[in-house]
Amino acid sequence: MTAQITVGGPELTQERRLVTEIPGPRSREILERKASAVARSVGHTLPIIADAAGGGTLVDVDGNSFIDLGSGIAVTSVGNSNPRVVNAVREQLDRFTHTAFTVVPYESYIAVAEKLNEITPGDFTKRTALFNSGSEAVENAVKVARRATGRQAIVAFEHSFHGRTNLAMALTAKSAPYKQGFGPFA
Structure with missing residues (x-):
């Protein structure tokens, strides 16, 4: 069963489809450019270059279509190019980027904080802070926890990944490839 998804561009068929070897010729060409322009520490898992995504599929620059199992890594996924998200972003871009x-607060930040406070379980006063990355959120959570408890120790689980900043890497249990050669850590 396949479905068609249209998000501000051509329809994306919701199916897995391979039309070239992986990586395809255009992906290989762009990955060669990546190797000479992007720091080696910025790795990637799949040897493809994304061209379009929508719903649950991702299409590479060679026309191969994959089931998108990675767009939600470290974020809550609502499907790539979800029309409601795309429209909300367009509306925001029309107001300010x-x-x-x-420095200058804006109402949508406050509305998100109010909604998160409302849906967070528990019968206590809640406050929310929004951050630009998972690492920044982890580091701020550590600061808040240390301040609230007066304790310095932090527990991290085996097989955990917390981010690539110094404290987040210190908490990350996966030495390879994240921590090798980068110490000392907090």
Whole structure:
């Protein structure tokens, strides 16, 4: 069974489809450019270059279509190019692209914080802070926990990944490839 998804462009068929070897010729060409322009520490898992995505599929620059199992890594996935998300982003871009909330606050940040406070379980006063990355969120969670408890120790689980900043890497249990040769850590 296949479905068609249209998100501001051509329809993407929701199916897995291979039309070239992996990686295809255009992906190989772009990956060669990556090797000479991007730091080696910025790795990738799949040897393909994304061209379009929508619903649950991702299409590479060679026309191969994959089931997208990675777009939600480290984020809550609502499907790539979800029409509601795309429309919300377009509406926001028409108003302004960026202002630092800590300099000039804006209502949508507050509305997100209110919603998160509302849906977070528990009968206590809640406050929310939004961050630009998982590592920044982890590091701030550690600061908040240390301040609230007065304790310095932090527990991290085996097979955990917390991020690539220094403290987040210190908490990460996966030495390879994240921590090798990067110490000392906090």
